[in-house]
Amino acid sequence: MGDIVQLPTRREQPPEEPDLRPEPPGETPARTPSRSPRQLQTPVEPLWRESVGRALRAERFASGKRLIDVAEAAGVSPQYLSEVERGLKDPSSELLAAITGALGLSVAEIANRVASATPHPQVPVWLAA
Numbered sequence: 001m002g003d004i005v006q007l008p009t010r011r012e013q014p015p016e017e018p019d020l021r022p023e024p025p026g027e028t029p030a031r032t033p034s035r036s037p038r039q040l041q042t043p044v045e046p047l048w049r050e051s052v053g054r055a056l057r058a059e060r061f062a063s064g065k066r067l068i069d070v071a072e073a074a075g076v077s078p079q080y081l082s083e084v085e086r087g088l089k090d091p092s093s094e095l096l097a098a099i100t101g102a103l104g105l106s107v108a109e110i111a112n113r114v115a116s117a118t119p120h121p122q123v124p125v126w127l128a129a
Helices: 048-063 067-074 078-085 093-102 107-117
Strands: none
Touching: 048 078, 048 093, 048 107, 067 078, 067 093, 078 093, 093 107
16 A cells, blocks of 8 residues: 655653652752753654755755745745745645645655654554554
């Protein structure tokens, strides 16, 4: 029927709960090094729009096309295409088809590139029988 493609998922680590146990009397609390909130977070897997944007930009660079040329061929503004490439905008399927078409690709090809670019072995894969 088709290939099973594993897609990246975004997982965020739940915030750590503070230790609310009372300190024993007469003991000084142990000092722990302070960390910024950014250091406490685990790496987060990229969103679909971020992964698609990186793949679109990589294809545009590989083909040697300018942003304005691809945007014109796709019928979108250069600003919008730039935001898609930076992962700030999530294009509709019609706009994604227009952008990939301007790059000489199909939506399926870009989806396969995105899925195969970041394998995540800890993510379950659903198989249909």
